[in-house]
Amino acid sequence: xxxIEEFKINPLPSITWNWLRLNDVNVKxxxxxxxxxxxxxxxxxxxxxxxxxxxxxxxxxxxxxDVIFAGENGKANVAALSFGNSDNAEAADxxxxxxxxxxxxxxxxxKTSSAGVLKIHGKENSxxxxxxxxGKGGNGSIAxxxxxxxxxxxxxxxxxxxxxxxxxLNDVGCVCEENADLEVLQIFAGKGNLYNGIRTDLKGxxxxxxxxxxxxGQNKQVVDINLVVNHLGKKTxxxxxxxxxxxxxxxxxFRGTIDFKNGSSQSVGAETENVLLLGDNVVNKTIxxxxxxxxxxxxxxxxxxxxxxxETMFYFASRGIDQELAEDIMTKGKMEVLYRKIxxxxxxxxxxxxxxxxxxxxxxEV
Amino acid sequence: MxxxxxxEDIDRNIYDFKYDDKDAYKLKAxxxxxxxxxxxxxxxxxEWMRQFRLDSLKLYNEIPxxxxxxxxxxxxxxxxxxxVRPNTNMKADWKDxxxxxxxxxxxxxxxxxxxxxxxxxxxxxxxxxxxxxxREEVAAKGVVYTDMESALNGxxxxxxxEHFMKLVTPHDHKFAALHGAVWSGGSFVYVPKGVxxxxxxxxxxxxxxxxxxxxxxxxxxxxxxxxxHFIEGCSAPKYNVANLHAGCVELFVGKxxxxxxxxxxxxxxxxxxxxxxxxxxxxxxxxxWVSGSFGSHVSYLYPMSILKGKGSRMEFTGVTxxxxxxxxxxxxxxxxxxxxxxxxxxTRSISKDGGISTFRSSVVVTKEAENSKSAVSxxxxxxxxxxxxxTIPAMDVRTRKANIGHEAxxxxxxxxxxxxxxxxxxxxxxxxxxxxxxxxxxxxxxxPLEYALEMNNLIRLEMKGSIG
Numbered sequence: 001x002x003x004i005e006e007f008k009i010n011p012l013p014s015i016t017w018n019w020l021r022l023n024d025v026n027v028k029x030x031x032x033x034x035x036x037x038x039x040x041x042x043x044x045x046x047x048x049x050x051x052x053x054x055x056x057x058x059x060x061x062x063x064x065x066d067v068i069f070a071g072e073n074g075k076a077n078v079a080a081l082s083f084g085n086s087d088n089a090e091a092a093d094x095x096x097x098x099x100x101x102x103x104x105x106x107x108x109x110x111k112t113s114s115a116g117v118l119k120i121h122g123k124e125n126s127x128x129x130x131x132x133x134x135g136k137g138g139n140g141s142i143a144x145x146x147x148x149x150x151x152x153x154x155x156x157x158x159x160x161x162x163x164x165x166x167x168x169l170n171d172v173g174c175v176c177e178e179n180a181d182l183e184v185l186q187i188f189a190g191k192g193n194l195y196n197g198i199r200t201d202l203k204g205x206x207x208x209x210x211x212x213x214x215x216x217g218q219n220k221q222v223v224d225i226n227l228v229v230n231h232l233g234k235k236t237x238x239x240x241x242x243x244x245x246x247x248x249x250x251x252x253x254f255r256g257t258i259d260f261k262n263g264s265s266q267s268v269g270a271e272t273e274n275v276l277l278l279g280d281n282v283v284n285k286t287i288x289x290x291x292x293x294x295x296x297x298x299x300x301x302x303x304x305x306x307x308x309x310x311e312t313m314f315y316f317a318s319r320g321i322d323q324e325l326a327e328d329i330m331t332k333g334k335m336e337v338l339y340r341k342i343x344x345x346x347x348x349x350x351x352x353x354x355x356x357x358x359x360x361x362x363x364x365e366v
Numbered sequence: 367m368x369x370x371x372x373x374e375d376i377d378r379n380i381y382d383f384k385y386d387d388k389d390a391y392k393l394k395a396x397x398x399x400x401x402x403x404x405x406x407x408x409x410x411x412x413e414w415m416r417q418f419r420l421d422s423l424k425l426y427n428e429i430p431x432x433x434x435x436x437x438x439x440x441x442x443x444x445x446x447x448x449x450v451r452p453n454t455n456m457k458a459d460w461k462d463x464x465x466x467x468x469x470x471x472x473x474x475x476x477x478x479x480x481x482x483x484x485x486x487x488x489x490x491x492x493x494x495x496x497x498x499x500x501r502e503e504v505a506a507k508g509v510v511y512t513d514m515e516s517a518l519n520g521x522x523x524x525x526x527x528e529h530f531m532k533l534v535t536p537h538d539h540k541f542a543a544l545h546g547a548v549w550s551g552g553s554f555v556y557v558p559k560g561v562x563x564x565x566x567x568x569x570x571x572x573x574x575x576x577x578x579x580x581x582x583x584x585x586x587x588x589x590x591x592x593x594x595h596f597i598e599g600c601s602a603p604k605y606n607v608a609n610l611h612a613g614c615v616e617l618f619v620g621k622x623x624x625x626x627x628x629x630x631x632x633x634x635x636x637x638x639x640x641x642x643x644x645x646x647x648x649x650x651x652x653x654x655w656v657s658g659s660f661g662s663h664v665s666y667l668y669p670m671s672i673l674k675g676k677g678s679r680m681e682f683t684g685v686t687x688x689x690x691x692x693x694x695x696x697x698x699x700x701x702x703x704x705x706x707x708x709x710x711x712x713t714r715s716i717s718k719d720g721g722i723s724t725f726r727s728s729v730v731v732t733k734e735a736e737n738s739k740s741a742v743s744x745x746x747x748x749x750x751x752x753x754x755x756x757t758i759p760a761m762d763v764r765t766r767k768a769n770i771g772h773e774a775x776x777x778x779x780x781x782x783x784x785x786x787x788x789x790x791x792x793x794x795x796x797x798x799x800x801x802x803x804x805x806x807x808x809x810x811x812x813x814p815l816e817y818a819l820e821m822n823n824l825i826r827l828e829m830k831g832s833i834g
Contacts, residue, residue, distance in 0.1 A: 015433070015434045017434060017726075017728065017760075018434065020728060020760050020762060022760055260776075262751060265751070277765075277768070278766060280765075280766060282764070282766060283762075283763075284761075284763045285760070285761065285762050285763075286761045286772075287758065287760045287761070288774070289756070289757065289758050289759075290746075290757045290774060290776050292746070292756060293751070294748070295748040295749065295750050295751040295753075296778050297776070297777065297778075298775075298776070299775070299776040299777065300773070300774065300775045300776070301772070301773070301774050302771075302773045303770070303773075304770070304772075305761065305763050305768070305769075305770040305771075306768055306769040306770060307766045309769075
């Protein structure tokens with residue numbers, strides 16, 4: 001057993017009453033850290049140089065987590081991907097938004113405590129989709145940091161699939177330059193706890209990001225999410241959609257911040273969260289924050305939290321479907337809407353099978 | 367160059383006058399056990415209250431300054447005079463009130479409002495009530511409306527002791543502890559079972575002395591099936607030194623009772639307004655808050671409702687206008703602690719001229735609060751890019767059988783809305799003025815007409831330019 005240290009991570013950029021215990025989260029971490037396995041399945045990438053760009057990228061978990069990923073001993077496994085160049089870039093299909101280049105990255109660990117870092121550099125005009133899959137197995141904890149630098153006119157798509165049984169600290173930091181487009185799709189269907197920090201700085205004018213997050217929390221799982229989008233450039237845009245289901249004694253915290261910095265005129269940010277509560281002992285905490293220092297912007301957020309409404313229940317009942325099955329159908333349906341967006345048949349099947357396992361049903365039944 | 371739409375700042379002329387306080391009795395500035403003892407002796411406190419004050423002072427020294435809100439660095443408690451007694455006792459007739467003090471309240475329109483539309487009035491000048499009166503027909507129904515000092519030492523002493531700072535305890539936060547140590551003035555209201563008070567009661571708090579603090583305590587008990595509308599107003603002239611307001615409001619709403627608590631707050635821009643308000647609502651009871659925050663340099667104000675009884679409900683309607691030099695952190699808190707409870711918050715905030723407006727809220731739904739509903743709606747309007755407007759709403763839900771909704775919007779004056787109004791014959795200036803005025807309408811429509819007019823006068827939106 002290594003030395004256990006306690007950190008406060010996932011800090012809310014603008015804190016509120018301490019008694020709500022929403023300003024950050026305490027995690028205890030085994031500091032006897034070894035490198036996790038990072039398997040990049042397609043090897044036709046130009047390796048990213050360890051240039052200065054990475055040091056400027058801040059992440060959602062916050063600086064307190066730096067010691068896990070780097071620290072004095074630097075035990076985390078570090079990998080890097082770089083795509084395109086100014087002369088010969090993989091351009092996005094401007095009509096479909098589909099990225100031409102798709103790279104699969106499998107992240108696994110059989111150690112008690114492990115860590116890894118992946119740096120993704122989307123060069124000017126490039127287009128890439130990186131699908132990170134956090135595999136099953138293990139019984140310890142894994143910390144993984146993904147840094148994304150999306151240069152001018154690039155399109156980067158980051159898909160993160162969480163299937164692991166162990167506690168995961170997933171820490172993402174992104175910077176988008178002028179007209180860059182970043183999509184992040186996260187699906188959490190694992191059995192362990194998830195601490196998830198994502199920060200995006202829309203630095204360049206017309207930079208845009210879309211975030212879609214889906215989770216299923218059950219048993220005594222903890223799901224703690226800190227999502228921050230900083231609008232710095234003019235005419236920047238952000239769309240955030242978080243959908244989840246909580247069962248049994250699961251506990252979820254969602255901190256979502258849209259921050260319109262001074263100078264981000266004509267920017268638009270929207271955030272919605274829907275939580276389906278299906279357990280008698282669930283805990284759902286939500287704090288959707290909008291910070292605004294610019295006049296000419298539009299920001300909005302909305303949240304709905306509760307069990308299935310009477311109308312939906314009546315619909316199912318009138319078709320002979322009992323409450324338990326109706327709830328399973330809706331839970332799976334919410335996740336399916338998201339995992340169908342992956343646009344990768346193998347990965348979609350993986351998620352589908354995982355959901356069947358964690359929800360305990362045969363696919364034919366539901 | 368296009369001239370920007372300009373929204374005039376709040377016209378404070380009607381509030382910004384002052385009288386010399388040479389005849390008043392003052393404690394020396396600062397906060398020590400000796401000063402608290404001296405204040406307690408001045409107030410003729412019973413022994414339990416003296417000890418309560420000293421215990422609260424101890425807590426004040428132990429509890430840290432909040433780390434989450436606007437900065438209060440400019441407030442030095444060592445420079446604040448915690449007790450200023452005006453040169454008069456409390457009167458029940460305006461003609462007996464000293465001329466300068468009477469003039470103050472005349473200029474604020476309090477006696478006129480009393481004659482026209484109030485069931486009773488309490489007027490506090492610095493640390494003490496100078497006038498208190500309740501209409502005979504209201505008193506005949508058993509309604510008690512008196513100053514806190516009389517209640518503490520009179521026939522309602524036991525009732526006061528039973529309720530005083532039980533809802534907002536000195537342990538709550540630093541400024542609740544400060545209030546516990548140095549409170550003075552304020553009103554006590556008791557509405558007996560089944561009594562409906564048809565027209566409102568009003569307390570008005572005026573702070574005249576420079577560098578002073580006002581720490582009034584309002585305790586209202588609305589018994590089973592009773593109904594009351596209570597209005598609170600406050601203002602002060604502007605000084606170059608910091609003034610402090612750390613009042614406390616405790617509201618006990620009985621079974622099937624209803625209380626509406628309206629506040630038009632217009633402290634001067636040197637004021638630190640660190641106020642605490644809380645209501646506890648029994649089965650089937652209703653608390654309604656109507657809150658207009660216009661003044662102060664810094665405000666921390668979040669009326670809290672504890673829905674303790676089955677089927678109890680809360681509504682909060684608020685507007686905040688933050689102009690130059692103001693950092694107004696306002697909002698509301700609600701705890702659903704029983705089944706079938708409901709809450710609704712509806713707020714608007716406007717920021718201009720470098721003003722900072724923050725909407726902060728919390729909705730807590732406990733495991734016991736099955737079939738509860740809550741909806742929060744907050745809208746913010748930014749009138750320039752040197753101001754700030756933040757929304758920080760929190761929700762903590764611990765039962766599946768709840769229906770919780772939240773929506774917020776932030777933005778500027780919509781060009782589409784301006785175009786729509788102009789297409790119907792309005793000038794651009796009028797269209798913009800109409801939109802900004804209408805934005806705060808949610809609060810003014812909840813107030814009695816006289817107060818709605820006062821609030822509209824406060825906002826006094828003057829538009830010019832914008833064409834070209």
